[in-house]
Amino acid sequence: MSHNTNTSIKSAPIAESGPWAAAGEHPNAVTNRFYTYECVQEIAAFIQRLVPAKPELAIICGSGLGGLADLIVDKTVIPYSEIPHFPRSTVVGHRSNLVFGTFNGLNVVCMQGRFHPYEGYTTAMCAFPVRVMHMLGARSLVVTCAAGGLNKDYSVGDIMLIKDHLNLPSFAGNNPLIGHNDERFGPRFPPVGHAYDRQYIMKMKEIAAKYNLQLREGVYCGLGGPCYETIAEINMLRLLGGDAVGMSTVHEVTLAAHCGFRTLGIALITNKCLSDYNSTYEAVHEDVIRISELKADELQQLIFDFVNVLKNNDLENQH
Ligand SMILES: O=P(O)(O)O[C@@H]1C[C@H](O)[C@@H](CO)O1
Ligand SMILES: Nc1nc2[nH]cnc2c(=O)[nH]1
Numbered sequence: 001m002s003h004n005t006n007t008s009i010k011s012a013p014i015a016e017s018g019p020w021a022a023a024g025e026h027p028n029a030v031t032n033r034f035y036t037y038e039c040v041q042e043i044a045a046f047i048q049r050l051v052p053a054k055p056e057l058a059i060i061c062g063s064g065l066g067g068l069a070d071l072i073v074d075k076t077v078i079p080y081s082e083i084p085h086f087p088r089s090t091v092v093g094h095r096s097n098l099v100f101g102t103f104n105g106l107n108v109v110c111m112q113g114r115f116h117p118y119e120g121y122t123t124a125m126c127a128f129p130v131r132v133m134h135m136l137g138a139r140s141l142v143v144t145c146a147a148g149g150l151n152k153d154y155s156v157g158d159i160m161l162i163k164d165h166l167n168l169p170s171f172a173g174n175n176p177l178i179g180h181n182d183e184r185f186g187p188r189f190p191p192v193g194h195a196y197d198r199q200y201i202m203k204m205k206e207i208a209a210k211y212n213l214q215l216r217e218g219v220y221c222g223l224g225g226p227c228y229e230t231i232a233e234i235n236m237l238r239l240l241g242g243d244a245v246g247m248s249t250v251h252e253v254t255l256a257a258h259c260g261f262r263t264l265g266i267a268l269i270t271n272k273c274l275s276d277y278n279s280t281y282e283a284v285h286e287d288v289i290r291i292s293e294l295k296a297d298e299l300q301q302l303i304f305d306f307v308n309v310l311k312n313n314d315l316e317n318q319h
Pocket of ligand 1: 285
């Protein structure tokens with residue numbers, strides 16, 4: 001009897017569209033082989049054959065912010081579909097390319113499109129390109145994302161430097177580091193209290209001041225999505241100390257802290273999180289993309305200038 005039940009589960013029809021169908025795999029067939037050290041080495045070696053230059057900075061582009069990769073010069077663009085074991089971005093506003101080249105004179109690798117848990121990927125799979133970029137040589141990471149503004153003082157279009165995060169899926173046992181820990185990536189019990197580099201934050205504020213831009217600094221709440229928040233959830237996140245809420249970043253930054261990246265996190269506030277039951281406003285992805293694209297130039301300029309800090313090694317405690 002149980003044998004029959006198992007058989008029917010295994011032979012369940014494969015979804016006709018989506019990344020797994022394209023890869024000829026059923027979502028339930030995901031195994032840890034995607035995340036082994038050897039697998040990351042295989043991917044890094046594949047990339048190094050195409051792009052020998054070592055990137056110093058890794059950049060992850062959030063929703064609607066992939067235009068930054070277009071500013072990279074002497075580019076090599078590798079579609080995710082051509083990289084062994086790489087997932088695909090399936091979300092509007094995310095392209096599916098790993099872009100190499102120089103940005104303001106520094107060798108960079110840029111994820112033009114990221115992966116989110118709501119696309120059906122585990123948090124480990126969403127974040128594992130961080131390890132690839134580290135293995136390629138990058139030691140600084142700039143993570144960007146679109147987010148809803150929980151903080152009532154925030155306005156749409158504000159740029160928030162992430163000083164800390166609430167990794168809410170991790171509260172429910174969904175952390176990208178769950179499972180076998182390969183010490184070659186990092187320690188079993190990594191500290192993440194300083195996952196967002198204080199010096200990077202200070203430097204970014206100095207840069208923004210030159211443009212008379214006031215940046216926000218706050219706590220990003222990472223949720224699984226794909227639903228935007230209910231009003232009760234918005235109220236809860238505020239009580240927990242959240243300033244912005246999104247569906248990415250926290251698993252990436254967790255792996256980044258694990259392998260020793262210095263990370264700058266930037267959230268663009270694309271919509272307000274309203275907690276008035278009489279309001280008819282609801283967040284929609286079209287607004288998220290529209291605001292991201294409107295503010296992209298400003299964000300790109302800040303990151304362009306931040307590269308000077310890295311180039312000039314204008315930092316203490318560089319590890
Ligand atoms: O990839 P990010 O975190 O920038 O994208 C946010 C979260 C969802 O993917 C999407 C919702 O509109 O924007
Ligand atoms: N969870 C979540 N993600 C977002 N991404 C952009 N805006 C939002 C939002 O309001 N909530």
